[in-house]
Amino acid sequence: MREETLIRLGNRTRRAEDRETCAVRRAAAVLTALVLSGAWACMSAPAAVSDAVPAAAPLFIPPVAYVTNSADGTVTPINTATNTAGTPITVGSDPDAVAITPNGATAYVDNFNDGTVTPIHTASNTAGTPIHVGLGPWGIAITPNGATAYVTNQNSDTVTPINLAANSPGTPINVGSFPNGIAITPSGATAYVANANSGTVTPISTATNIPGPPIKVGNSPVDIAITPNGATAYVTNLGADTVTPINLATNTPGSPINVGTDTIGIAITPGGQTAYVASVGGSTVVPINLATNTAGSPISVGVVPTEIAITPNGATAYVTNQGGFHDPNRGTITPINTATNTAGPAITVGHAPFGIAITPGWTSPIRIPHGSTTTAPSLAVFRSDPGILWSRRTPRGGLTVFLSMIKNDGGLTRGKQVRGTWGSAVSVDAPAAAAYDGRLYVAWTAKAAGRIWYSDFNGRTWTRPVTIHGAWGTAASGHHPDLAVFGGLLYAAWTSRANDRILYSVYNGHSWSSPIELADADVTSVAPAITGDLATGGPVIAWTTHAGRVMLLYCFGTGTGACLQALPTAVPQARSNATPALAFMGGPAGTLYIAWKGQSGRIGYKASFDKAALTAQELLPRAVTSSGPALTVRGYTLFVAWTAAGTSGRILYTRANDPY
Numbered sequence: 001m002r003e004e005t006l007i008r009l010g011n012r013t014r015r016a017e018d019r020e021t022c023a024v025r026r027a028a029a030v031l032t033a034l035v036l037s038g039a040w041a042c043m044s045a046p047a048a049v050s051d052a053v054p055a056a057a058p059l060f061i062p063p064v065a066y067v068t069n070s071a072d073g074t075v076t077p078i079n080t081a082t083n084t085a086g087t088p089i090t091v092g093s094d095p096d097a098v099a100i101t102p103n104g105a106t107a108y109v110d111n112f113n114d115g116t117v118t119p120i121h122t123a124s125n126t127a128g129t130p131i132h133v134g135l136g137p138w139g140i141a142i143t144p145n146g147a148t149a150y151v152t153n154q155n156s157d158t159v160t161p162i163n164l165a166a167n168s169p170g171t172p173i174n175v176g177s178f179p180n181g182i183a184i185t186p187s188g189a190t191a192y193v194a195n196a197n198s199g200t201v202t203p204i205s206t207a208t209n210i211p212g213p214p215i216k217v218g219n220s221p222v223d224i225a226i227t228p229n230g231a232t233a234y235v236t237n238l239g240a241d242t243v244t245p246i247n248l249a250t251n252t253p254g255s256p257i258n259v260g261t262d263t264i265g266i267a268i269t270p271g272g273q274t275a276y277v278a279s280v281g282g283s284t285v286v287p288i289n290l291a292t293n294t295a296g297s298p299i300s301v302g303v304v305p306t307e308i309a310i311t312p313n314g315a316t317a318y319v320t321n322q323g324g325f326h327d328p329n330r331g332t333i334t335p336i337n338t339a340t341n342t343a344g345p346a347i348t349v350g351h352a353p354f355g356i357a358i359t360p361g362w363t364s365p366i367r368i369p370h371g372s373t374t375t376a377p378s379l380a381v382f383r384s385d386p387g388i389l390w391s392r393r394t395p396r397g398g399l400t401v402f403l404s405m406i407k408n409d410g411g412l413t414r415g416k417q418v419r420g421t422w423g424s425a426v427s428v429d430a431p432a433a434a435a436y437d438g439r440l441y442v443a444w445t446a447k448a449a450g451r452i453w454y455s456d457f458n459g460r461t462w463t464r465p466v467t468i469h470g471a472w473g474t475a476a477s478g479h480h481p482d483l484a485v486f487g488g489l490l491y492a493a494w495t496s497r498a499n500d501r502i503l504y505s506v507y508n509g510h511s512w513s514s515p516i517e518l519a520d521a522d523v524t525s526v527a528p529a530i531t532g533d534l535a536t537g538g539p540v541i542a543w544t545t546h547a548g549r550v551m552l553l554y555c556f557g558t559g560t561g562a563c564l565q566a567l568p569t570a571v572p573q574a575r576s577n578a579t580p581a582l583a584f585m586g587g588p589a590g591t592l593y594i595a596w597k598g599q600s601g602r603i604g605y606k607a608s609f610d611k612a613a614l615t616a617q618e619l620l621p622r623a624v625t626s627s628g629p630a631l632t633v634r635g636y637t638l639f640v641a642w643t644a645a646g647t648s649g650r651i652l653y654t655r656a657n658d659p660y
Contacts (some may be wrong), residue, residue, distance in 0.1 A: 543569075
């Protein structure tokens with residue numbers, strides 16, 4: 001069927017089962033099933049403190065690997081937590097590469113014989129309407145903002161851009177002869193295409209879709225991967241049995257790296273330390289140390305290994321083993337433990353598995369430009385965009401409040417002060433934020449008498465600050481407040497300046513209610529966290545006790561903000577010396593999230609589904625903080641922000657999609 005393809009690519013005379021393949025992209029993080037202990041208590045005695053963990057229940061659906069079965073015309077999903085294959089999804093004829101949108105919602109599969117790309121809705125694993133591209137589509141990559149897919153067409157010598165909002169193809173881009181693998185820089189600015197018959201790599205500006213001068217590499221370049229920092233591309237040369245590094249700042253090739261015979265697929269670990277290369281001739285995968293560009297010991301896998309995908313936590317590499325195109329036995333996938341470089345038991349999929357990609361979990365931490373603080377940041381969604389707020393120390397000793405918005409492509413606006421003609425917001429601690437009635441409310445504790453002030457933002461200007469007050473007096477604290485919106489009301493919670501008791505007040509757009517004290521809550525020396533729960537109709541409040549226990553309390557609401565109080569429960573496994581964070585996702589049967597700074601500085605988190613038991617502690621990848629984290633939810637995406645530990649005070653954030 002494809003003998004001529006192999007001859008053109010590698011000038012080899014082997015059969016079509018030894019085909020090489022295209023673009024497997026880096027993928028996403030394995031977030032394992034989480035579980036919880038400690039039952040939700042309703043108007044009863046406090047639950048006993050226990051760190052025991054019952055049977056697992058998923059917090060985030062584990063990442064799914066999607067494998068194209070070229071001889072079957074199907075795609076097999078694999079649960080990466082259990083390494084079990086699911087029901088195959090029918091696509092077009094001879095599917096090769098697969099790429100997944102950054103939000104994990106859609107997998108795009110190119111069908112070589114049909115000249116089409118099939119979208120797969122990952123929530124239901126159903127195939128959509130095929131998109132017509134060029135002849136012999138082989139490789140596919142998606143821009144980091146999820147706006148465009150680029151498809152290499154082997155038999156047209158072109159690349160077709162696809163507008164993913166409309167799933168409509170654009171004007172083909174001319175590149176070299178027999179284009180195969182394609183990769184896009186982390187910035188999304190440039191796509192790099194390996195042209196097998198030209199022995200070159202073509203850079204394409206994604207802003208203009210204009211190709212640049214080709215870069216000469218080895219004989220028959222097939223696949224390409226780019227380091228997470230965007231500094232270097234690595235290209236497999238099938239005809240030379242080498243891998244060529246390219247300096248992307250200058251688009252100049254470096255010295256080839258000798259690896260196994262018939263090198264095809266390549267993938268790079270999320271940390272950028274190691275590349276893994278599939279060697280068809282050796283039925284092995286060869287690791288390359290990217291610090292020294294030296295090949296390590298080959299890892300034995302299955303017959304005809306072609307493409308590789310790595311989980312973003314870097315723990316596992318998955319390799320497709322075709323097993324021969326006409327082999328009556330089904331092909332397999334080999335998982336490789338990257339810590340030990342040992343292969344695990346093979347996973348059986350369809351005939352001649354080829355491409356592979358994995359759905360995303362947590363993104364790599366993203367730094368807030370010019371953002372640094374000595375306190376915790378705050379998060380809130382305003383007009384569909386998450387905003388990050390923080391306090392920066394002033395020469396006079398106070399903390400000025402800043403706001404930066406997270407854009408749809410994951411980038412951030414430059415931080416701007418919360419200020420107006422009246423001056424600037426100056427705090428003694430971190431700010432708090434929530435969107436209410438079409439405006440963004442920000443609250444902070446002032447140095448003078450610890451009074452809590454707030455201002456609101458209409459997208460252009462900030463109102464003159466006023467205190468949280470009423471006939472009952474003025475809210476005052478030694479720590480920052482927290483804000484939440486729930487049931488058409490704005491909630492503010494704080495620790496009393498007088499006795500360290502937790503109070504909250506409710507704002508209806510006109511006035512603040514008399515503060516409600518949580519009589520059964522332990523006193524705390526840090527600020528509380530507050531959110532709402534649609535099932536109880538009241539707020540949920542969390543805090544850290546003097547003894548370092550993280551406590552959680554559900555209130556039954558009356559629709560007016562009052563709390564028919566349930567007794568607090570200790571969060572198992574959670575120990576901290578900082579303010580925890582809360583967020584609620586979904587409807588009455590939604591998910592409550594709680595996160596905290598652990599004693600080591602790592603951020604732990606749990607979830608509760610419809611007030612069921614909390615899940616077991618999970619640690620946020622690559623997150624070490626000097627203060628409490630912040631949480632917010634946009635749709636079904638959970639955002640976490642924190643201040644990096646150490647002296648830099650850098651503010652970082654990450655996000656993950658939750659299908660619940």
